[in-house]
Amino acid sequence: MSTIMECKNVTYQYPLTDKPTLKNINIKIEKGKVYGVVGENGAGKTTFCAVLRGFAPSFYQGELQGEVELEGKNIVEYGGDISTRIGYVFQNPFTQISGVKDTVYEEVCYGLENFGVPVDEIDRRVREVMKLTNIESLAMQNPFEISGGQMQRVALASVIVLEPDVLVIDEPTSQLDPEGTESVFEVIKAMKEKHKTIVLVEHKIDLIAEYADEVIVFKDGEIVAHGPTEDILSDMSLLKKGVNLPQVAVLCSKLKEKGLPLEKIAVTDKEAVRVIEKALKERG
């Protein structure tokens, strides 16, 4: 697979701080993959998202060393047009409403209007995306008067409709209930099926285990581990680095320690049931 984004020796320091928030980040983001970003609070995950999208340093100021590239070109060179390439969704659903539109439908249209897309095409694309994100029934409601989960889906829809190549999603579900979380992940799953490149920060590790192709672990502003989801999430040493591993992975590891011959440490519920069942059958 081809590399779509790349960070080369990226170090970033916010203004008014005495040490960098991100240190020596080197990573290649491959096209069509879902990257789960995990780590403790304050490890630099959100800053990493801001750097990928170019908000740091252009908006937050501060000092950036190294290069962030999109398809081999520094993202600074894209200027304001970067929003056509990289979609960005963040935690707080309540501030992700443009504040100038009366209805959810127009809210989702807003980005495309800014891009100068003809009205017929806007209408077609927006209806498609509203169906995908399951917000059609809200179309004529005031975007400020819907629930947090619905707002987050509206925010996602407003970004997805722009059809960016890369989606940077920063803790989309941290303020949502389980139902809201599920509905947001339905959308992420649909995006994954469309082969979008997704960088997803999420604390709910079981969801990362289920949806991510690769996991990036941050600690104190550095990437301490990076690799395929199964390899990373079954690495018990990460527990000491403040990473929350899936409970089934911990269970599998304990069972293995106790002598149950598991073929591998499963990271998702489904896999765990399969390997444990298999091991139990073999033992008789």
Next chain:
Amino acid sequence: MDKSFLEQVQIHKKNKLDGLHSKTKMIVLILYVICTFILAVKVTRLQLPLYQIAWFGVLLVIFALSGQFAKCLRGMRAVFVVFAVIVIAQSLIQPGGEILFKLGPITIEEHGLQKACNLGFMVLDVAGIFVWFFQTTSHKEIAAALREAGVNDKIAYVFVSTLKMIDEMGKNSRTIMNAQRARGIETEGNLMVRAKAFVPSLIPLVLTAITGAEERVVTLEARGFSVNAQKTSVFKLEKSGAETLVLIVSLLITVALAAWRIFLA
């Protein structure tokens, strides 16, 4: 659910005056205000601004012709309160001239009544036409008109989002009031109690608005606010067809009034 969303977000107005293009409405507003000042002539023995009072009648006719009489009157409620306060306070406080009315300690003197009526009707007329403008023009129409007029996107955004934010902040302030009440701050009672509750309610309101602003900027950027492109709009601003007629009539009235004021009065 028969109409498409695209159709549902459009605004079609049957009433010719209500459906005027926002730019025409704005011109009518300005001319009306100019006329209000032209008509600030004091007549009768008591030097009252009778013409301005009659001019308010014209405003009511505009309300009615726009087919939004009830809505505009609802919007006028706050203006009426201000009007009442001005009239009462001015007529009671301002001394001088003949005593017109006396009941126990309450006296209304000539100058007081003059001042009260002059100021009161000026406010009523000017505020009234603004009420008409905002009651018959939605945020969406204003936004579209600003864009048509070639106003800078940033200025247009600030203008429209401010109009919308007022509602949102009203809602937020109620939430904050409730939260502060839960912490034992009294928000109901006499004036003093309410005044004391003001600061602990206002500070969180302003702070959340400020912190929210940063994230809103990020949101706008993510939606391509600064993309270099000719923006399009899903909403199409319509004309009612009466624009030229209304313009001519209001210009004629203004010119006529000005001529009358200069040459005759």
